[in-house]
Amino acid sequence: MDSGPQNSAVRPKRTDGLLLLLLVASLSLNVYLGWRVRQAPSPRRSVVKVSVGVKVNPVDATGMDGRQQTISYNDTDKPTVFYVLSPSCIWCERNRKNIDELTRAKGNDFRFVGLSLSEEQLKEYVEQHRLNFPVYTGLKPDTIQSLGLGGTPQTIVISPAGSVLKNWAGAYREQTQREVEDYFQVRLPGLISADH
Structure with missing residues (x-):
């Protein structure tokens, strides 16, 4: 009864079969997950820029102190300017001198409010750049959708009555910079160079 060589010959076949089964299962799972990712609705794809004249609801957001707050438009006689940013956004960084100058020059005529789409490293970002306007985060999906x-x-510039007055997407360069300068009657320094 020499069963030693037969058992050793059977074990590699079982191991090979098991590995093949695991490989097929892993491949199938990866294909399925890839399909699910492609089928999932992308919030960026479904976002539609809110048009001038549209009335928007007050914004519920979380302040830098962690408290939930409602940003209403009718609690001031000044239009509200939402500057939407993200700490990891390269274009936000390049646009920083423009928004600094805009808030410095027009802070008495407009109420500037930062809305961050990301909480990650937000506190460090606000402290590092010494933003001279309050910044909020924790926006609800319906707020993100309604404001586009x-x-x-x-x-986004919003009247005290809650109507959108202006809406610019992107950093202030070329045509957008000219439009922002004309609207606010201010001269902006332009973008920080990419290699800065």
Whole structure:
């Protein structure tokens, strides 16, 4: 009864079969997950820029102190300017001197409010750049949808009655910079160079 060589010959076949089964299962799972990712609705794809004249609801958001707050438009006689940003946004960084100058020059005529689409490293970002306007985060999906938020930076001007007056997507360069300068009657310094 020499069963040693037969058992050793059977074990590799079982191991090979098991490995093949695991490989097929893993491949099938990866194909399925890839399909699910492609089928999932993308919030950026479904975002539609809110048009001028549309009335928007007050914004519920979380302040830098962690408290939930409602940003209403009718609690001031100034239009509200939402500057939508994200700490990891390269274009927000390149646009920083523009928004700094805009808030410095027009802070008495407009109420500037930052809305961050990301909480990650937000506190460090606000402290590092010494933003001179309050910044909020924790926006609800329906707020993101109703304001047409998706890319950063974005600038939305809202009247005290809650109607959208202007809406610019992107950093202030070329045509957008000219439009922002004309609307606010201010001269902006332009973008920070990419290699800065």
